[in-house]
Amino acid sequence: MGDAEMAVFGAAAPYLRKSEKERLEAQTRPFDLKKDVFVPDDKEEFVKAKIMSR
Template structure:
């Protein structure tokens, strides 16, 4: 959604979208395919997680 479209939300707009700086940081942050994963969650469908260790068939 463009900044002009966000104006329709009035005073709530800054809370509905991250700043340009935060978006750029998120886009340039490396994603490690061996450590970064998404896991099922009861409240939210999936959440981000990091793999800390692997032992045999167990991942934590």
């Protein structure tokens, strides 16, 4: 969604979309397919976790 499309959300728009810098950091963050997993959580649907050993 572009900035123009986010205008429909008014004052809430900055809270619904991360800044360009935050998005770039999230995209370039390493993700190890062998160790990083998502596990079910009661409060938040899923949370990121790291496998420490087998």
